[in-house]
Amino acid sequence: MSRRDVFLFLCLVVTAVTIQVALLPLFIRPPFKPDLLLIIMVFVALRGTSDTCVPLAWTLGMINDIYSGLYFGLNAATFLISFLVIKSVSDRLYADSAILFVLTVSCVTLAVFAMNLLLTIMFTATPGITYSMISDIFPRILVNAFVASIVSSFHGFDEKVESA
16 A cells, blocks of 8 residues: 555545444444444455455454443454455455445444453343344445445445555
8 A cells, every 4th residue: 555545545444434433323323333444444454465454454443432431442343353354265256346345344343242242241240231233233234335335336345446
């Protein structure tokens, strides 16, 4: 990646965090807030190389943990596991497909939810967190799929990314 690409990606992440943390909670109820960092992670997993993107997936998860209010490191671990699974499969898929991107975001949303729920049940004794997490999963999958479909309609989504 060139310095310009790194700068643009950093601006994208800062903008996504700002929208997700400061702007969306004012207007949208929690189950209907899209997880923009997860969508960025899926895009990077489908398009990027493993060498530079593994730390990036972990960092996006840590950023998500900082602002989510849940246990620190929970999303970082699930983002990293999801990234590695996507990366192992994406080499055999046509990663420029918009339909694949939307389906992958939906599946990763469900997988991250399942891993977060499993780890939360295993390592905490918080009563009622299971019900609150389960009640939010279907709106969250639908909203993330909708935002992924909007992202896939942007100009240049289906173009190949040149590696330098």
